[in-house]
Amino acid sequence: MYFMENSDKEVFEIINKELQRQNDHLEMIASENFTFPAVMEAMGSVFTNKYAEGYPNKRYYGGCEYADEVEQLAIDRACKLFGCKFANVQPHSGSQANQGVYQALLKPYDKILGMDLSHGGHLTHGSKVSSSGKLYQSFFYGVESDGRIDYDRVMDIARITQPKLIVCGASAYPREIDFKAFREIADEVGALLFADIAHIAGLVAAGEHPSPFPYCDVVTTTTHKTLRGPRGGIIMTNDEDIAKKINSAIFPGIQGGPLVHVIAAKAIGFGENLKPEWKAYAKQVKANAKVLADVISKRGYDVVSGGTDNHLILVSFLNKEFSGKDADAALGNAGITVNKNTVPGEFRSPFVTSGIRIGSPALTARGMKEAEFEIIANRISDVLDNINDTALHAKIREEMKELAHKFIIYDRAIY
Numbered sequence: 102m103y104f105m106e107n108s109d110k111e112v113f114e115i116i117n118k119e120l121q122r123q124n125d126h127l128e129m130i131a132s133e134n135f136t137f138p139a140v141m142e143a144m145g146s147v148f149t150n151k152y153a154e155g156y157p158n159k160r161y162y163g164g165c166e167y168a169d170e171v172e173q174l175a176i177d178r179a180c181k182l183f184g185c186k187f188a189n190v191q192p193h194s195g196s197q198a199n200q201g202v203y204q205a206l207l208k209p210y211d212k213i214l215g216m217d218l219s220h221g222g223h224l225t226h227g228s229k230v231s232s233s234g235k236l237y238q239s240f241f242y243g244v245e246s247d248g249r250i251d252y253d254r255v256m257d258i259a260r261i262t263q264p265k266l267i268v269c270g271a272s273a274y275p276r277e278i279d280f281k282a283f284r285e286i287a288d289e290v291g292a293l294l295f296a297d298i299a300h301i302a303g304l305v306a307a308g309e310h311p312s313p314f315p316y317c318d319v320v321t322t323t324t325h326k327t328l329r330g331p332r333g334g335i336i337m338t339n340d341e342d343i344a345k346k347i348n349s350a351i352f353p354g355i356q357g358g359p360l361v362h363v364i365a366a367k368a369i370g371f372g373e374n375l376k377p378e379w380k381a382y383a384k385q386v387k388a389n390a391k392v393l394a395d396v397i398s399k400r401g402y403d404v405v406s407g408g409t410d411n412h413l414i415l416v417s418f419l420n421k422e423f424s425g426k427d428a429d430a431a432l433g434n435a436g437i438t439v440n441k442n443t444v445p446g447e448f449r450s451p452f453v454t455s456g457i458r459i460g461s462p463a464l465t466a467r468g469m470k471e472a473e474f475e476i477i478a479n480r481i482s483d484v485l486d487n488i489n490d491t492a493l494h495a496k497i498r499e500e501m502k503e504l505a506h507k508f509i510i511y512d513r514a515i516y
């Protein structure tokens with residue numbers, strides 16, 4: 102019996118419907134995952150009551166001795182996990198982590214160079230609708246017709262635009278990021294190099310993707326995607342001067358009191374990432390994504406860049422009559438949750454798009470392996486082959502629900 106069950110049945114019932122949805126559907130949004138029950142317990146803990154502006158041993162409020170202890174533990178674990186000297190674990194999200202980096206290292210109107218949103222970049226990498234593109238002069242690189250970054254081309258763009266800071270990292274790029282190549286470009290134009298590894302952090306932590314250290318001056322990540330921790334962000338660096346600027350930029354620059362309950366949950370998440378089992382999870386995430394790429398391309402669909410090196414694939418419908426939005430809706434009806442996504446060469450609006458992004462982290466966390474991913478990839482292709490056949494979608498939905506129920510993580514909605 103939960104307190105909520107008596108005090109607010111309305112919210113309790115909605116939360117339970119969400120549990121049902123998560124158990125019944127196949128979650129394949131590349132940025133989502135299923136966190137550890139212990140992480141959820143920490144987020145519901147008494148630390149939610151504590152104000153702790155400042156940093157460990159330098160607070161503006163009394164009673165912070167245990168907030169200090171848990172924040173220092175989260176910092177130490179983050180540094181150990183990513184092999185760096187300094188970490189700020191207070192950003193409430195990845196977007197605020199990125200905003201903190203810009204505020205620490207740039208002045209308004211400085212030039213930044215990031216990956217184009219429609220080529221796989223993120224809103225906070227300079228998009229004109231984000232503060233990163235309003236406060237700073239933003240320029241972009243993208244992918245070539247083969248779906249890959251051409252580093253010589255990025256060098257040319259950097260030479261022409263002369264950015265103060267280069268952003269590498271992406272939200273929808275299925276290939277390895279060459280941080281060393283980006284370092285050479287940054288050095289050539291005298292720019293700072295900033296990596297946003299939000300999507301690949303869980304793979305980096307396991308040694309399943311090259312590390313941005315020692316090449317990047319500053320690195321951010323969210324903690325809830327491939328890392329499977331609580332929702333939030335962190336910022337890391339090896340440079341003490343940058344670390345001090347980052348700390349001031351996050352508090353008091355853009356945030357107030359840190360979410361100590363979430364910081365405790367971040368510490369638990371990093372603890373999981375440091376266990377030997379984490380490597381097996383990350384390897385399986387990649388193996389499962391590869392099955393998706395192989396099967397869906399064998400079934401005749403255009404997988405951008407011809408495959409994947411990480412946890413996601415992009416499927417392009419540029420040569421099809423249906424859009425990413427149509428595919429997203431049809432797959433949703435079949436119990437498979439993905440997101441519509443722009444693809445290189447995009448001609449449709451971001452609300453419609455010509456592609457979908459499919460990721461393996463969440464279903465891998467549920468324990469699914471290559472055999473299950475082969476079945477799912479075939480059903481995805483069946484839906485795409487029969488995009489308007491709602492009876493078939495309903496039939497597949499039942500089959501996917503049965504599969505999903507064999508891999509349950511949560512036996513209740515609240516931990």
Ligand code: DSN
Binds near residue numbers: 132223272
């Ligand atoms: N919304 C995240 C994603 O889906 O990639 C990025 O912030």
